[in-house]
Amino acid sequence: MIQKSKTIQSPGGNAIPPRAAFAPASHDAAEARLLRRAERADLGDIARKVFASERLSTDDGLRLYAADLHAVGALANHVRERLHGDATYFNVNQHINYTNLCNRLCKFCAFQRLPGQDGAYLMTPEDAAEKIREQLGEPVTEVHVVGGVWPKLDFDYYLNLLRAIKDARPEIHIKGFTMVELDEICKQAGLPLADTLAALKEAGLDSCPGGGAEVFDEEVRQATYPKKMPGTRWLEVAAAVHEAGLFSNCTMLHGHVDEPKHRVDHLDKLRKLQDRSLEKGRAAEAAGSKHGSLQAYIPLSFHPDNSELAHLEAPTALDELRELAVARLMLDNVPHIKAYWILMDIPTAQTALAYGANDVDGTVVEEKIYHEAGATTPQRVLRDQLVRWIEDAGRVPVERSTTYQAIGDAKGRF
Amino acid sequence: MSAPRAESRETPFKIPPETDDEPRSEVAPVGRFPTDTWRPTSATAARLGAHADDIERVADKVRDGVRIDAEEALLLHERADVGLIGELADLVRRRLNPADVVTYVVDRNINPYNACITDCGFCAFYAKPKSEGTWALEREEIMDKVAETASLGGRQVLMQGGHHPTIKSDWWCDLIEAIGSAFPQINCHALSAPELDHFERIERRPVREIIRDLKASGWGSLPGGGAEMLVERVRKIIAPKKTSTDRWLDVHRQVHEEGLRSSATMMYGNVETAAERIEHFQRLRDLQDETGGFTAFACWNTQPEGTPMAADLPQKTTPALYLRTQGVARIFLDNVQHMQTSYVTQGIKMAQISLRYGCDDFGGTMLEENVVSAAGCFNLAPIDELERIIRRAGFTPVQRNSWYGVADPRYDFTHGEGEPHPGWPTSREEAAHHKAAPDRPPHLGVVPAASRQGDGAPLSIPIQPKEQAS
Numbered sequence: 001m002i003q004k005s006k007t008i009q010s011p012g013g014n015a016i017p018p019r020a021a022f023a024p025a026s027h028d029a030a031e032a033r034l035l036r037r038a039e040r041a042d043l044g045d046i047a048r049k050v051f052a053s054e055r056l057s058t059d060d061g062l063r064l065y066a067a068d069l070h071a072v073g074a075l076a077n078h079v080r081e082r083l084h085g086d087a088t089y090f091n092v093n094q095h096i097n098y099t100n101l102c103n104r105l106c107k108f109c110a111f112q113r114l115p116g117q118d119g120a121y122l123m124t125p126e127d128a129a130e131k132i133r134e135q136l137g138e139p140v141t142e143v144h145v146v147g148g149v150w151p152k153l154d155f156d157y158y159l160n161l162l163r164a165i166k167d168a169r170p171e172i173h174i175k176g177f178t179m180v181e182l183d184e185i186c187k188q189a190g191l192p193l194a195d196t197l198a199a200l201k202e203a204g205l206d207s208c209p210g211g212g213a214e215v216f217d218e219e220v221r222q223a224t225y226p227k228k229m230p231g232t233r234w235l236e237v238a239a240a241v242h243e244a245g246l247f248s249n250c251t252m253l254h255g256h257v258d259e260p261k262h263r264v265d266h267l268d269k270l271r272k273l274q275d276r277s278l279e280k281g282r283a284a285e286a287a288g289s290k291h292g293s294l295q296a297y298i299p300l301s302f303h304p305d306n307s308e309l310a311h312l313e314a315p316t317a318l319d320e321l322r323e324l325a326v327a328r329l330m331l332d333n334v335p336h337i338k339a340y341w342i343l344m345d346i347p348t349a350q351t352a353l354a355y356g357a358n359d360v361d362g363t364v365v366e367e368k369i370y371h372e373a374g375a376t377t378p379q380r381v382l383r384d385q386l387v388r389w390i391e392d393a394g395r396v397p398v399e400r401s402t403t404y405q406a407i408g409d410a411k412g413r414f
Numbered sequence: 415m416s417a418p419r420a421e422s423r424e425t426p427f428k429i430p431p432e433t434d435d436e437p438r439s440e441v442a443p444v445g446r447f448p449t450d451t452w453r454p455t456s457a458t459a460a461r462l463g464a465h466a467d468d469i470e471r472v473a474d475k476v477r478d479g480v481r482i483d484a485e486e487a488l489l490l491h492e493r494a495d496v497g498l499i500g501e502l503a504d505l506v507r508r509r510l511n512p513a514d515v516v517t518y519v520v521d522r523n524i525n526p527y528n529a530c531i532t533d534c535g536f537c538a539f540y541a542k543p544k545s546e547g548t549w550a551l552e553r554e555e556i557m558d559k560v561a562e563t564a565s566l567g568g569r570q571v572l573m574q575g576g577h578h579p580t581i582k583s584d585w586w587c588d589l590i591e592a593i594g595s596a597f598p599q600i601n602c603h604a605l606s607a608p609e610l611d612h613f614e615r616i617e618r619r620p621v622r623e624i625i626r627d628l629k630a631s632g633w634g635s636l637p638g639g640g641a642e643m644l645v646e647r648v649r650k651i652i653a654p655k656k657t658s659t660d661r662w663l664d665v666h667r668q669v670h671e672e673g674l675r676s677s678a679t680m681m682y683g684n685v686e687t688a689a690e691r692i693e694h695f696q697r698l699r700d701l702q703d704e705t706g707g708f709t710a711f712a713c714w715n716t717q718p719e720g721t722p723m724a725a726d727l728p729q730k731t732t733p734a735l736y737l738r739t740q741g742v743a744r745i746f747l748d749n750v751q752h753m754q755t756s757y758v759t760q761g762i763k764m765a766q767i768s769l770r771y772g773c774d775d776f777g778g779t780m781l782e783e784n785v786v787s788a789a790g791c792f793n794l795a796p797i798d799e800l801e802r803i804i805r806r807a808g809f810t811p812v813q814r815n816s817w818y819g820v821a822d823p824r825y826d827f828t829h830g831e832g833e834p835h836p837g838w839p840t841s842r843e844e845a846a847h848h849k850a851a852p853d854r855p856p857h858l859g860v861v862p863a864a865s866r867q868g869d870g871a872p873l874s875i876p877i878q879p880k881e882q883a884s
Binding site (some may be wrong): 026029074351 | 460498501504731732733760763764802803
């Protein structure tokens, strides 16, 4: 019997059945059924580890990349439902890509420009504030701020950008700057990472997105983005971000020259980073201070169109489902797995909700980077459409804040 | 609390009892017609809820190769987690089509005229006769289109028109004969059961005579169009003037009896209930048990945009329902060998996913498509992209003819001493000879049991690349 009093109301009016809604025996029976399915795909041992919440090895990860997708998906779905039930998160957000000027020249990128190139642009902080003001009538809770890496922008530019956004909409959550940008900003500031982050935080930075991680493996980096900072530095900056008390996300750009072993290694490095951040977080909590950690992992599929790697094949829908499922199983300490619908398209993102994903990103106003590379999703999907397709997947849509607090009530806010 | 079920009509089978993991939200009726076209159940409840054991029992039946009944299909369709539907559909697909092959046909849709007296509310293609929007192609234009198709290696033209007040079957016989003599490699996969029924009425002679005349002119196969939903309650709402369910099935039966093959379709996502979708499958499966004449099944959701009933129809269904519907179709229609994905309506990404949800055919490459495109639905993709998507799903793309036999210049499909494999007919006559049912037990399909390995693992039919000319 679903107890109404114990349920969370979602914006769509659906109730999230609490775990207690199902008898403990039904959980055991479900595991027994799933074990049989996993055994048919030779994944019985992995299933047992999953049931015991035991960490999967990197070898297990490689097997998940090779095993039958149905079995891998079912295991990932089990973990997803154990953590989140039917809850599927989304937010109402807008994107600001403040510049496409970039000197990193990553071969997979169709967004970057050099000065004088067609379409090159740089927003002033005031331009960015104007974009924020344009959306004041909408219930936007988050702005996602990322751009190219352009060394001619000084530290003040970034601080002013944050301040201008906060001036325009003080309550908005700024999720800004990937680890790659932070590395550059730190150089401009001429300060240690911790001090740079403290200043950015002071100016309005609330959390950091997960982009720019690409694939950590050094050989892969040399082949596709040699001018970008190495994976070790990404992990270092992310650790500093958490140290500064900020949450961040993490990503992997898959499907170019990377192989399963590189991807497993990448996931392993992320969960080790998270182990340390969570441990420090516990210590910080005991000491009464704040420490951040990874909130969500977002696999990003490589879109070859218009980039220097246009000769490579893009990952397909089935590849995307597998990436999400493997990540859900390997990243046992990262709470959320996001199916970024604007990149995957609605059919794949909706299907992904049964393959380990429990978040779909947001309504996304103004998304530039992937559209340059040929993503064809509409720039803006109304919130009620997101709610509808999440519900059609048998899930409960929950509008969230950037830090995964449920917001909005049964009636919705618009 | 769960809402009471909106089922208002008797269904031929029992609806599972209500429980707390009933569908939790009613799809709000957008238009005039009450509908519960898709009311999702909790995905978590699929594994943990009151029906979990029943779902597993049905799943085991499917795994054991036992036919499931309508009630069991409804349970899967409404309540199983979508991943399980995929796993079971994949299993049935590999049982019926053990070759790791996904076929498609190089073809073009040609619609010779759009005048139609039937006024279906979900159609954005037709125009009332004598109204401004009517048009008809000249014979020359049609022949040019066929010639272009032939020059691109095409093997089929799918030709359908409206229900024209004056064009009769002799017009079609002439056209089919002309195409057949100019382009013998191209099959006319033409007309539809409602069009044949329409000829019977305007020509005042039995449809069987019309079928025989068309066959004599070289007509090779009948597409499954016009089935919409083979449930009278639904047809009366969305297509009241169209051929009835019984009549649609009867026309296909007669076509099969005359030694021709046809395909079957379903258009869901308008005013039908989930149970009515299963009823549609049941009607098809029953006829297939009788005649064995269906080559394939395909389904797609109603595309309401731009149609006369757009304001009354519910919103377009989302992709989740496509997988549930197509997957359960694969499981339930155990006597129809092929499942065709609908990439034009679902998009190429969903089409690829459907290859792991029971589909083994990509349909036509459609150099031209007019009907769903009129409703703003246009997802055509170039052949090399289709092939890439198929390969990345783990299958070999192979071009086929209208009868699902191999017609691919890259491969020889032989079985033993240069004999064509019985499962891969090369002509209308061969297709008629190799009945899928009732000569064979439904689960063996057209693949002889002997071609399976002892451990039950499917054996791929070897595809032999043609030897390079030296």
